[in-house]
Structures are given as structure tokens and as C-alpha cells.
Amino acid sequence: MEDNYNKYIKELYDNPKLYINEFINYEDDIYFWPKIIKMYKPKNVLEIGIGNGRLINLLHGYVEKYDGIDLSHELVDYCRKKYDYDNVSLYNQDLKKCRLNNIYDLIILPFNVMNNFYSENDIYNAFNNLKKMSDKKTIIVIDTINPKIEDLNDREEFVKTNEFNMDDQKVLVLENKKYNNINSTCIYKKRYISSEGTIIKESILPNKIFFHSELQLLIKHYGFEIIDIYGDYNFEKISNQSRKQIFVIRRK
Ligand SMILES: C[S@@+](CC[C@H](N)C(=O)[O-])C[C@H]1O[C@@H](n2cnc3c(N)ncnc32)[C@H](O)[C@@H]1O
Secondary structure, eight states, rough: OOOGHHHHHHHHHOOHHOOOOOOOTOOOTTTHHHHHHHHHSSSSEEEEETTTTHHHHHHGGGSSSEEEEEEEEEHHHHHHHHHHOOTTTEOOOOOGOOOOOOOOOOEEEETGGGGGGHHHHHHHHHHHHHHHTTTTEEEEEEEEOOOOGGGOOOOEEEEEEEEEEEETTEEEEEEEEEETTTEEEEEEEEEETTHHHHHEEEEEEEEEEEOHHHHHHHHHHEEEEOOOOESTTTBBBBTTTTTTEEEEEEEE
């Protein structure tokens, strides 16, 4: 099944109307990213995995140049139309094969994009390509979940995890999950249900789990130094209770 994880992620974000609407109002991190920009004062920024573009809208005004990539061409097309700003350039690129010829002041991997790198090869390619687009001054921020024991528990029954509005209709999101302890990946099955109770779409979201010490080691192994680690968007010091692990790193 591992070979298919990248296929599932592509399917999930192709035809992305449900995803766009599900997270259009996601706001947990909207104070965090502007503060990061004010701390490091980058002239140019690259966002890896732009999704529905909510961070393009939030951040492009703070910098001279805002670039973004996403492996879903439908999401890139949607964002190009919606956020047609002079200083924004968006590319349909996969970080694992990325061919951008720029060096950035700041590169951000927001909202669990990191959890979409599954195999040793995926992780190697992701870090290697981050290196190609950075120099020793580039700040890279990786925002991912800090896994808890619940993330490793299987749950066969579908449980409501979200609801949102689309075309003036309420859509419910139900999920079940199965953890694969060989490749540390939690496979969520997402079921989108209309207000009449019919299934609109089912999709699979494989979420690679990175334990804290493992991610620290990976970052160092690939030649980066760790500048800061936060446990949440309020910049708290990471602890056993923290729901996030947010690494600020740069090339050694
Ligand atoms: C959870 S969304 C985050 C979206 C956005 N950054 C935000 O904060 O709302 C993850 C996004 O990353 C994209 N993505 C996943 N793997 C990627 C890769 N290897 N290269 C480029 N984009 C990727 C997905 O297509 C999806 O749009």
C-alpha cells in the first residue's frame, strides 16, 4: 500500500472543491505566520503546498515576492485566478521533483505538508530540493503535528471530525483511521456527507507520523541546524502537551 500513498494524496487534492471549502476558514495559524515574517523580514518567500491559497492572501502583502508551489494543478489554477497579485507567482510543482531556480529568504511548509512525505526517498528528495532553493541565510519553517498516542489508535467506525458550508449546504466530514506501524503512517478515510445524508465523496488521506526526536534527527542528518522549535502557533516552548512541532531551521 505504501507505493500508493502519493497516488492517494494526488487524488485527494485533484478535484479539490471540497478541500478548498473545508479549510477556507482555517484560522489557527493566522497570527503565527505574519509574526514569522516580521521576525525574519524576508524579501522573498516560497510556500510549499499552497492548498486553497489562504496564506497567499494573508502574507503576500508583507513581502516583495511571494512564490508558491503545489502538486495539484487544479489548486494552482484556482489560486492563480483567485489571488492574481503582481508579486505572487504560483507553480504546479512537487517538492520531491522541484525545479525552481531561485534562492529564497524564507521557505515555509505550513499545516502538515511535511506529513505528505512518506518514504525514505520522498523525505530525501524533499530535504534535498529545499537545499537547492536555499543558502545559509535562508530560514525554513516546518509546521507539523506532534503525534499523540491517539494518532496511533485504529478506529473502524466513522466519526464526525468537521463540518463546513459549500454552495449554501452543510457538509459533514466523517473519518475512520488505521495506523501502519511499519511505515508510521496513519491512513484516514474521509467521507463527505451532504445535509440529506448522501455520500458526496470518499477519499483517503495518508498522514506520515514524525515523532519529535525522529524529526530532529532527520533535520540534522540532511545538513540543517535547528534555530527554534515551537509547540504551537503561540510560540510556546515545545513540551509533552504540545499539539504541534514547528521547526525553524537553516542550512549548516
Ligand atoms: C494541508 S494542505 C496545506 C495548504 C496550505 N499551505 C494551508 O496552510 O492551508 C497541503 C497541501 O500541500 C500540497 N502538497 C502535498 N505534497 C506536496 C508536494 N510534495 N509538493 C508540493 N505540494 C504538496 C497538497 O496538494 C495540499 O494542497
